Amino acid sequence: MDILNSIILLLNYIFIPALSYGSQLALGAIFVTLIYGILRFANFATGDMMSFGTMVTILFTWYLQSLGFSLGVLPTALVAIPFAIMFMVAYMLFIDKFVFSYYRVNKSPPVQLAMVSIGVMFVTQAIVRIIIGPADQRFFDGQKFIIKAREFKEMTGLNEGLAIKSTQVLTIFVTIVLVSLLFWFLNKTKTGKSMKAYSDNEDLALLSGIDPKRIVMITWIIAGILATIGGVLYGLDKSFKPFTYFNNMLPIFAAAIVGGIGNPFGAFLGGYVIAFSEIFLTYAYKKFFSYILPESMEPESLVQLLSTDYKFAVSFSILVIVLLYRPSGIFKGKVL
């Protein structure tokens, strides 16, 4: 019984939150890695592009709610996402046309493009804050929990409750579907293969008749889908605040580099590596040990490796270690 209790405890406080947080990071990391692999620059506007997509979703959600539209148990935002993606892709293509393409055509060094992306970051952040403001926005509606802790306890008779939020399940489900579709697209379709070819060797790809404009456009479209959905899932699960989205850029970068930048599968796993290590290292295991150890050996302290204040610092330290010992990431990405 105690073993079961301890497993439920870990599931409830570590496994499920880490899985959903990791999924949100993974979507962002694939976004970073695609831009890096195909357009060849580190996009510092990542977090703010995600917040832009989420903002549009929120505006559509509010509009739909004002019409009295509802999906019942599911959040209304799901209906708003396709519209938001259209907006987001249009915004990204607009920026690419007027900002990034000039440097791409001139073959500017990647650092210059990264600097330009900082300009885009400032502008996007300004737009989001001017339109929706810097405050916290909650746009979740529908049923909040799939299983409540109390119901679970009554159902199983265990001491520990297991609460599963519908947003967590939604996040994991959507991520799996989206990522499988993406990998199918990249590995099986002709366009996906030509994207990979372009990422591997631009000149060779041009020689074999691949149209760079089309590749760039498709990259931005995929990026727009990933950014919007990743942002919305994070916003549904936690809440939407422009500043947190900007900050999320940092663990997202860490995930992309840890997984091997330029490698979408690496970025996908990198998201989970970052999320799990953050939560594993900052969780207080006192209760867990009190279940599995005999009473006499119960620990007095919290048995916490690091205080939760250092959550971000954990992921960044992992990044530094990876950069030191395996600069190309866990799964070989582009060699530095």
Next chain:
Amino acid sequence: MRKNLNVIAAYSIMMVLIILVGIFQSWNIALSIFNMCLISAVMTMGANIQWGYAGLINFGIMGYTALGGLAAVLISVDPVQEAWRAGGFDILMCLWLIIVMVLAIRFILKNFEKSKLRTYGIAAIIVTGIVIIRITAEPGIEAIEAVNPAKTGFLGGFGLPIIFSWIVGAFFAAGLAFIVGKVALGLRADYLAIATLLISEIVIAIIKHEDWLTRGVKNVIGLKRPAPYEVDLQTTDWFINLVEKFNSGKLALISNIEDRQAALNQLVIEGSSVFVKLCYSGLFLVVVIVLLILTQKALYSPWGRMMRAIRDNEEAANAMGKNVVQQHLFIFILGSAIVGIAGAMLVTQDGLFTPGSYRPMRYTFLIWVMVIVGGSGNNFGAILGGFAVWFLWIEAAPIALFLINLFTAGIADTHALKVHLIESVPYFRYLTMGLGLLLIMRYRPKGILPEKIEIK
């Protein structure tokens, strides 16, 4: 003279703008903008040394600024005797343990061949070291933080004049830069940018949460000043006389003695804060000028030529026998140290240390906008960038408000759109910065005052 015409013109325009703020808004605002411009100029000079001279990207400016600020606290605050008695011993023990740990790692690195076993050994030492340090430190930290937590709750500093912290801050930042440089300088440019950005976040996390050292998010307020206090000035005779003499024309117009006294009091209050700000301006100006002379000398010295050679063609410089790795590390430390000075100056001016206020937007990306806009590789450009961008950062909101009112003049004041726009006026500064950066990058990629190397 002719050659430098654009420099003189750019600086004159900047000065005129600040004077205009003084005339139309108030001299207080103009001077506080001017002081912050000077501090920003020091930061940009630091970043410019790294980026403009050597082509190294450092997105960790926030971390070095914060360390400079920490130095200001540790130097100027009086030591908290009670806290030292409560937990000082434990903390000193930890310091020893850290030194022992570092020495042990160095010993292993020197005396053993590179192998998997060595890597695991070092990892084991670090992990056990951290666990032992945590166990040793815990009671000490708890004891220190329990000492009068509302007022102190930390070890305090050395109680020295805060001016010294400008040098100490430089050393703190240099120390951090040494570690970061050793770890990250081998990386390619954009990875270096990301790595430094994340490391600076780690530094901020530590400063925010190690309350025994920094008071963390409880902030340290009321730091000692190198300048006189307004309250003291307002009661000092020579200062009142000075203000009276300065405004004698204005005061003479008021015939009623009581009214004149009231007007004088008002002027003294205003004058005292202007005077204090002028003191700071003087101090900061000295730092900026000294740094400018030094960096200019360095730029045209053989060392400066070598740095440019390394920047423009690393392999060729390497082939000529220049130690690229060492020089990169050196210039990384140098630039970061200058940023550390700026961090200490900032805290000195504010008189308070708020770890929560260190955010990458304000302390890393904005400084980079300054460097790019001003002109990388040119010290005058870097300073101008600091001035121009900070000026815009502050004045963007009033300008935006003016423009909004102008364009929405036809709409009623209660219209939702107008109200919303006026509420979001502060965020127009981000828009201005972003558009400014994008336009400069596109149409004048070398900045307002581009790098100009004269071969003498």
